Amino acid sequence: MKTSKGPALWSWVVAGIGGVALAVALFLFVSTKEGGGVVARVNGEAITRDAFYEELVAQAGPAVLDRMVTDLLVRQEARKKGVTVSPQEVDRQIEEMAAQFPSEEAFHQALALYGYTEASLRRQLETNLLVKAILEPQVEVTEEDLKAYFEERKDRYNQPEKVKVRHILVDDEKTAQEVREKLLQGEDFAQVAEAYSKDGGSAAQGGDLGWIVRGQMVPEFEEAAFSLPVGEISQPVESYYGWHIIQVEDRQEGREVSFEDVKEQVKQDYIDEQIVQMSGPWLENLRRSADIDDRLRLLGR
Numbered sequence: 508m509k510t511s512k513g514p515a516l517w518s519w520v521v522a523g524i525g526g527v528a529l530a531v532a533l534f535l536f537v538s539t540k541e542g543g544g545v546v547a548r549v550n551g552e553a554i555t556r557d558a559f560y561e562e563l564v565a566q567a568g569p570a571v572l573d574r575m576v577t578d579l580l581v582r583q584e585a586r587k588k589g590v591t592v593s594p595q596e597v598d599r600q601i602e603e604m605a606a607q608f609p610s611e612e613a614f615h616q617a618l619a620l621y622g623y624t625e626a627s628l629r630r631q632l633e634t635n636l637l638v639k640a641i642l643e644p645q646v647e648v649t650e651e652d653l654k655a656y657f658e659e660r661k662d663r664y665n666q667p668e669k670v671k672v673r674h675i676l677v678d679d680e681k682t683a684q685e686v687r688e689k690l691l692q693g694e695d696f697a698q699v700a701e702a703y704s705k706d707g708g709s710a711a712q713g714g715d716l717g718w719i720v721r722g723q724m725v726p727e728f729e730e731a732a733f734s735l736p737v738g739e740i741s742q743p744v745e746s747y748y749g750w751h752i753i754q755v756e757d758r759q760e761g762r763e764v765s766f767e768d769v770k771e772q773v774k775q776d777y778i779d780e781q782i783v784q785m786s787g788p789w790l791e792n793l794r795r796s797a798d799i800d801d802r803l804r805l806l807g808r
Contacts, residue, residue, distance in 0.1 A: 576806070585637040601625075642789060643778060653766075657769070660776075664764050665762070666764060669758075671755065674714050674716060675703055675704040676750070677703055683743035683750035683751070690752065699714075
């Protein structure tokens with residue numbers, strides 16, 4: 508429903524191995540199961556596991572190995588400095604990411620879209636948190652820096668107008684009108700959504716899409732949602748996805764905030780941005796000082 512694919516699931520230190528790692532894991536599984544070394548046959552002609560492996564390495568080997576080396580270097584440095592990250596910290600990160608999606612199903616769909624499993628996401632987030640824990644003590648923060656940072660990014664911190672919405676998505680206008688009539692006659696929105704909506708992610712939540720701001724949804728949906736009074740059922744709204752029946756459950760007007768209102772958030776954002784800038788040179792320095800034995804000569808270093 509949203510115009511974007513949800514929050515980017517990679518983060519600023521180590522890109523996820525994603526689908527390539529899955530393919531390598533599949534290769535290892537198939538090699539173990541197939542004693543004869545054949546991973547597929549096409550009209551009787553074999554694709555051998557050796558040919559498959561060589562193709563995987565040629566196409567993605569350098570990127571995968573580079574990421575694995577980076578991950579290991581970070582973890583070695585964390586052990587050396589006595590820096591740890593608790594499972595609860597990783598859990599909070601995942602919860603914050605999941606909360607940006609309308610449902611748990613939508614969150615897992617986004618993970619799959621970017622080639623992640625929960626296990627690979629947890630490992631990446633843990634690595635990122637280790638980098639942050641190592642570098643954060645080196646970040647100098649002054650009141651003047653924070654105020655300047657805030658002034659340059661005021662729009663980021665101002666509270667936009669937002670509405671809490673739910674919807675039912677169907678294929679055609681006739682069905683949309685039928686659904687609207689049921690709602691106007693007092694039938695329960697959640698039950699009707701579960702019965703009729705083809706938006707599986709929100710249907711299981713009674714049609715709930717949560718809070719939205721302008722720019723998140725397709726234009727036709729957004730125009731209707733932000734013009735509806737709270738509690739009212741919309742006329743059928745056509746979009747690229749089909750026909751929507753929308754209800755606004757709550758509304759919050761936009762407002763400007765002061766530096767003092769958001770000082771702690773500004774401080775955290777400032778620190779995170781400094782760590783992003785520091786992390787590249789820091790990782791390169793780790794590489795230069797490390798003894799990396801690249802047996803397959805993939806890294807090109």
